[in-house]
Amino acid sequence: MTAELPGERPTSPPASDLAGLLAKVARGDEAAFAAVYDQVGALVFGLARRVVKDPAQSEEVTQEVLLEVWRSASRFDPVQGSARSWLMTMAHRRAVDRVRSAQASAEREARATLAATDYDVVVEEVEARLEAQRVRRCLDSLTELQRESVTLAYYGGYTYREVAGLLGVAVGTVKTRMRDGLIRMRDCMGAGQ
Amino acid sequence: MRLRRPDPHTLAGAYALDALSEADRAAFERHLVACDSCRHEASSLREAAGQLAEVTASTPPPRLREQVLAEAARTRQQPPPVAETPGTQRSWLGFTRPTAPRLSVAFAGVCILIALGLGALTLTTQQRLRVYETRSHEIAAVLNAPDADIMTVQATTHGSATVVMSHAAHALVLTTKRLPALPTTECYQVWLMGPHRDRSAGVLPTPHQGITAPMIVSGLANGDRLGLTVEAAGGAKHPDSPPVLMLGLPTS
Numbered sequence: 129m130t131a132e133l134p135g136e137r138p139t140s141p142p143a144s145d146l147a148g149l150l151a152k153v154a155r156g157d158e159a160a161f162a163a164v165y166d167q168v169g170a171l172v173f174g175l176a177r178r179v180v181k182d183p184a185q186s187e188e189v190t191q192e193v194l195l196e197v198w199r200s201a202s203r204f205d206p207v208q209g210s211a212r213s214w215l216m217t218m219a220h221r222r223a224v225d226r227v228r229s230a231q232a233s234a235e236r237e238a239r240a241t242l243a244a245t246d247y248d249v250v251v252e253e254v255e256a257r258l259e260a261q262r263v264r265r266c267l268d269s270l271t272e273l274q275r276e277s278v279t280l281a282y283y284g285g286y287t288y289r290e291v292a293g294l295l296g297v298a299v300g301t302v303k304t305r306m307r308d309g310l311i312r313m314r315d316c317m318g319a320g321q
Numbered sequence: 322m323r324l325r326r327p328d329p330h331t332l333a334g335a336y337a338l339d340a341l342s343e344a345d346r347a348a349f350e351r352h353l354v355a356c357d358s359c360r361h362e363a364s365s366l367r368e369a370a371g372q373l374a375e376v377t378a379s380t381p382p383p384r385l386r387e388q389v390l391a392e393a394a395r396t397r398q399q400p401p402p403v404a405e406t407p408g409t410q411r412s413w414l415g416f417t418r419p420t421a422p423r424l425s426v427a428f429a430g431v432c433i434l435i436a437l438g439l440g441a442l443t444l445t446t447q448q449r450l451r452v453y454e455t456r457s458h459e460i461a462a463v464l465n466a467p468d469a470d471i472m473t474v475q476a477t478t479h480g481s482a483t484v485v486m487s488h489a490a491h492a493l494v495l496t497t498k499r500l501p502a503l504p505t506t507e508c509y510q511v512w513l514m515g516p517h518r519d520r521s522a523g524v525l526p527t528p529h530q531g532i533t534a535p536m537i538v539s540g541l542a543n544g545d546r547l548g549l550t551v552e553a554a555g556g557a558k559h560p561d562s563p564p565v566l567m568l569g570l571p572t573s
Contacts, residue, residue: 154398158390158393161393162390165386169385171374174377175377177377177379187382187385191389195392198393199396202399202401202402208364212368216370219374220370228501229502229504259372262375263376267373283373283377303332303335306340310338313370313372317369
């Protein structure tokens, strides 16, 4: 699918070239920014919904993240990672900051169950997406403890110490499971490409 | 087998998942600065973690698109990082932004600080070098000092600080942008961390729309670093937590 660009920009790079779009955004190209939005808007919003839960706050987070992309596109450094990773790191941090600063711990306890259980439901909604299927396959290849540690942190916004408390395992164990789990995810997704 | 001594390498996964407390994250990022292989691993694990967002994708309401595009159209963009002058020794902490921009032009400093102070993201009045009447003379003196240096540094958490410093005035003006909000029981405290002792420079003002009003910090000495820590509301006598932001000040 190609992104809709308001205003004709014959020189625009293919929509998949996020890094190329960011370079144009850095120069103030609003059409390129719209293309970035079309590419990642659903990823950012979906992640915010998952972590923050509240729809209105999720919209705020999405707007903040995209505006941060607009403002700081010139700071994106391809040497340090992919454009998508740069962008999703910003999105995740902002979503996590939102829940950590705003929510009382009691409320967050309640989310623990949600974070652990509705992973499958959410996956079903987007199963059509090839990429999502691949990610799910890779998630399924993790051990249960690795998967729980990774998803509670990423989707639940918990710190590793909190995850250790929720799962009733040692802090050191959770740390290593997170790292091992992500290494396995990385290798799994790299192999599937 | 796990050793008692915390091994920073094992934190790479938790870091990539944003599952570290602020203090842990600051410590890990300090470790990253000195460890190339860790930086590489952290970056590759970030890529993997970012993929997890694929399964939660969800189309936002169409009006959000219009809103975001309209807001961008009236939002000023940041300039690209500017390479530092060789030979100057400055320590910029913050793994994701190793090359913070630095322009030694007082003019830019005044513009940026006015913009930050007012929360104005569109700088339409760059040419008008007026320091507003509500600003104290001290602040104006630093901003307009011929030797004013402007520096921006990213916090280890989120957000950044912009500093305009005058050697001649032994003072600097500090504003911050988008630091994580704190509960009312805590505050951000500013420190001058010298070779011999740390001095409190006071508590950061309450931000408006994420931005704190310019704050004057005077009595700078050679070798001082500017630090920002999270302390109990009202401030502490000594910094009790690792700085969320640290800036080595240039020596005269």
